[in-house]
Amino acid sequence: MKAMTPEEEAANIVKGALGEYVLESKIPKPRRVYIHVKPEANKKAVSTLLQSFPCAIISTITGIDLGETIEINYHFWCGKAEVTIRTNVPKSKPKIETITDIIPGALLYEREVHDLLGVKFINHPNLARLLLPESWPENSYPLRKDWNPKHVGNLAYSLEKTITLGETRTEKNAGLLVNVIVGPQHPALHEPERFLFKLDGEIVVDVEPRLGYAHRGIEKGAERLMFFQDVHLIERVCGICNVAHTTCFCQAVETLGKIEVPPRAQYLRMIVHELNRIHSHLLLLGIVGLEIGFESLFQYLWRDREIVLDLTEKLTGNRVMAEYSTIGGVRRDLTPVLGDEIKRGLRKIKDRLSFYREIFQSDPTVELRTKGIGMLSEEKALKLCVVGPVARGSGVKSDVRKHDPYAAYEDAPFREVLYKDGDSWARLMVRLDEVGESIDIITWAVDNIPGGPFRTRVPRRMPKREALSRVEAPRGELIHFVRGNGTAYPERVKIRSPTLANIISFREMIRGCYVADIPAVLASLDPCFSCTDRMVFLDEKSGRKWVWTLNDLKARRRI
Amino acid sequence: MSPFSLSKWARLKSPWILHFNSGACNACDIEVVALLTPRYDVERFGVLLKATPRHADVLIATGPVTRQAALRLKRIYEQMPEPKFVIAVGTCASSGAPFKQCYNVLGGVDKVIPVDVYVPGCPPKPEAILYGVTKLLEKIKEAAE
Numbered sequence: 001m002k003a004m005t006p007e008e009e010a011a012n013i014v015k016g017a018l019g020e021y022v023l024e025s026k027i028p029k030p031r032r033v034y035i036h037v038k039p040e041a042n043k044k045a046v047s048t049l050l051q052s053f054p055c056a057i058i059s060t061i062t063g064i065d066l067g068e069t070i071e072i073n074y075h076f077w078c079g080k081a082e083v084t085i086r087t088n089v090p091k092s093k094p095k096i097e098t099i100t101d102i103i104p105g106a107l108l109y110e111r112e113v114h115d116l117l118g119v120k121f122i123n124h125p126n127l128a129r130l131l132l133p134e135s136w137p138e139n140s141y142p143l144r145k146d147w148n149p150k151h152v153g154n155l156a157y158s159l160e161k162t163i164t165l166g167e168t169r170t171e172k173n174a175g176l177l178v179n180v181i182v183g184p185q186h187p188a189l190h191e192p193e194r195f196l197f198k199l200d201g202e203i204v205v206d207v208e209p210r211l212g213y214a215h216r217g218i219e220k221g222a223e224r225l226m227f228f229q230d231v232h233l234i235e236r237v238c239g240i241c242n243v244a245h246t247t248c249f250c251q252a253v254e255t256l257g258k259i260e261v262p263p264r265a266q267y268l269r270m271i272v273h274e275l276n277r278i279h280s281h282l283l284l285l286g287i288v289g290l291e292i293g294f295e296s297l298f299q300y301l302w303r304d305r306e307i308v309l310d311l312t313e314k315l316t317g318n319r320v321m322a323e324y325s326t327i328g329g330v331r332r333d334l335t336p337v338l339g340d341e342i343k344r345g346l347r348k349i350k351d352r353l354s355f356y357r358e359i360f361q362s363d364p365t366v367e368l369r370t371k372g373i374g375m376l377s378e379e380k381a382l383k384l385c386v387v388g389p390v391a392r393g394s395g396v397k398s399d400v401r402k403h404d405p406y407a408a409y410e411d412a413p414f415r416e417v418l419y420k421d422g423d424s425w426a427r428l429m430v431r432l433d434e435v436g437e438s439i440d441i442i443t444w445a446v447d448n449i450p451g452g453p454f455r456t457r458v459p460r461r462m463p464k465r466e467a468l469s470r471v472e473a474p475r476g477e478l479i480h481f482v483r484g485n486g487t488a489y490p491e492r493v494k495i496r497s498p499t500l501a502n503i504i505s506f507r508e509m510i511r512g513c514y515v516a517d518i519p520a521v522l523a524s525l526d527p528c529f530s531c532t533d534r535m536v537f538l539d540e541k542s543g544r545k546w547v548w549t550l551n552d553l554k555a556r557r558r559i
Numbered sequence: 560m561s562p563f564s565l566s567k568w569a570r571l572k573s574p575w576i577l578h579f580n581s582g583a584c585n586a587c588d589i590e591v592v593a594l595l596t597p598r599y600d601v602e603r604f605g606v607l608l609k610a611t612p613r614h615a616d617v618l619i620a621t622g623p624v625t626r627q628a629a630l631r632l633k634r635i636y637e638q639m640p641e642p643k644f645v646i647a648v649g650t651c652a653s654s655g656a657p658f659k660q661c662y663n664v665l666g667g668v669d670k671v672i673p674v675d676v677y678v679p680g681c682p683p684k685p686e687a688i689l690y691g692v693t694k695l696l697e698k699i700k701e702a703a704e
Binding site: 132133135136142149152184185191192212213214215216217218220221224232233236237238239240242283298299302303306319320321528 | 579580581582583584585586587588589590592593596597598612622623625626627628631635657658660661662663664681682684
């Protein structure tokens with residue numbers, strides 16, 4: 001008998017546990033499983049899946065308005081396959097049991113679906129607004145198909161609930177805490193986000209972020225444009241990891257239309273994707289230098305980053321917005337002369353890397369400000385479903401390039417960088433080492449790139465199917481879920497950016513740290529709120545109730 | 560030299576800037592930060608990036624204005640001391656561009672506060688932003704005379 005593939009195994013486990021509650025299950029392509037269940041059995045399906053795959057994490061929740069019903073898709077990464085559990089709830093009474101008690105990582109995703117589609121998650125600890133402004137009218141859900149901009153009217157300005165947000169805690173020692181509001185305009189990050197820190201003296205006891213300042217409504221906007229136009233809109237979800245977004249979206253649409261991408265285009269995508277990763281990682285390491293008061297490190301790193309930007313400009317035509325991937329291939333070809341130039345430029349960066357590694361490993365300033373600070377244990381990282389360098393800094397294997405290869409990563413030689421420490425320093429070292437791996441990947445790809453065309457013609461209309469695409473963006477796993485409806489316009493585009501998965505862990509990291517550590521710890525997460533806010537945000541605990549005592553604080557205080 | 564002309568001279572020789580992102584995608588923001596780094600080194604013209612609106616002469620605004628950030632942008636502008644100037648960096652800040660019809664976007668920065676110089680581009684290169692700053696300085700000089 002043929003051995004069962006991981007996809008079949010996952011489908012069989014859920015089918016075996018639920019019996020007649022499973023309506024349909026299909027495996028459209030390797031490593032993708034869709035299981036349609038009845039709404040009342042939804043929670044059981046999730047818990048069965050989580051018990052059978054202990055390392056499973058929730059990727060996101062997608063809600064789709066189907067007219068009469070609202071379809072809810074729970075996407076899980078089970079180590080070897082992406083399992084989607086699908087269920088339908090009636091639109092007149094959109095209610096479903098929460099899954100946050102079995103997997104706390106779903107807190108924000110449920111809030112997002114509630115905010116934008118109006119699905120009520122029963123027993124969710126806090127179904128407050130996540131992305132939309134506080135003055136947004138009640139019962140107006142922008143992602144529903146019958147939503148009309150007139151519902152909002154001339155809602156011009158809105159002010160978030162400035163103080164009340166912080167008064168929700170009822171601990172006995174709440175009176176001793178001092179609330180400090182940071183943002184949305186603040187010197188540390190160049191993005192608008194507001195944080196309310198609760199301080200006991202110099203120590204952070206809790207934090208409640210408020211997202212939504214950069215929420216533009218791209219998912220709805222994408223439904224209004226044709227697929228090939230959407231590529232340009234999706235590129236602008238985030239200016240730093242733009243290549244990851246376009247590659248992910250194009251892959252999803254190609255799966256949708258069963259379009260074969262030429263191998264040369266796959267290699268070119270990989271080259272630009274890795275150039276993008278180097279630029280993003282050097283940028284972040286520089287910002288951390290700035291946050292810990294090591295400004296010359298920032299200046300050095302950003303000077304070396306210019307080399308990558310020049311190479312990107314030569315290959316794609318633009319320093320930052322690459323506009324490189326397109327449906328069916330890429331826009332420009334790589335000449336052998338440029339290939340040599342890329343290798344030369346990257347060699348320069350590689351030489352500098354040993355210098356930076358020495359700084360990060362032995363400089364006392366870096367050590368004092370990052371080692372042992374902002375701890376996230378491996379167990380917590382799994383529970384909160386973090387992704388990317390944040391997960392790998394805690395020793396969790398999460399590199400999509402390795403475990404769910406796309407483009408030409410199956411052939412490329414590279415290793416997954418893992419650090420066990422779980423502190424800010426480990427997260428930075430993961431990025432520093434990944435720059436070295438990226439340089440190796442690009443050098444290898446330039447040497448081994450196959451010939452042939454770099455783009456194919458594609459139809460504008462896409463069939464009535466769906467596709468889920470994952471890529472490893474510089475900040476972690478990025479997911480696009482695209483559904484077509486037989487026309488040139490998508491029915492639904494869902495984007496889950498890595499920062500939304502990671503921001504939930506900031507609360508875990510910052511508790512017990514000093515006020516002065518806040519910027520460095522936040523920067524070590526590499527938050528990108530432009531990605532995140534295109535849909536969302538947070539302030540939930542992991543379901544656990546806790547009360548800080550003075551002894552707890554003392555135990556965590558560093559002397 | 561009177562105190563008035565001294566402050567005018569100082570403003571032209573060293574404009575202090577504040578950067579605020581009201582919903583941008585980060586591309587313009589990182590190009591504004593790139594201005595401070597060794598290749599462009601805008602500090603040699605006396606331009607300093609400040610952390611608070613109360614110290615700033617020039618507001619560099621990036622991104623389309625989202626509903627939630629609109630009031631914040633207005634407040635930041637109001638907190639700046641007179642005379643104050645605004646540079647809208649990027650096509651989004653100039654007109655709202657690709658996000659113009661998105662439900663949470665009001666449009667360009669000029670929907671909320673007056674703008675002196677527009678720098679189009681997606682994102683504009685640091686050289687273009689630098690050119691925008693020099694244009695603004697010319698404008699200030701002309702107005703002063």
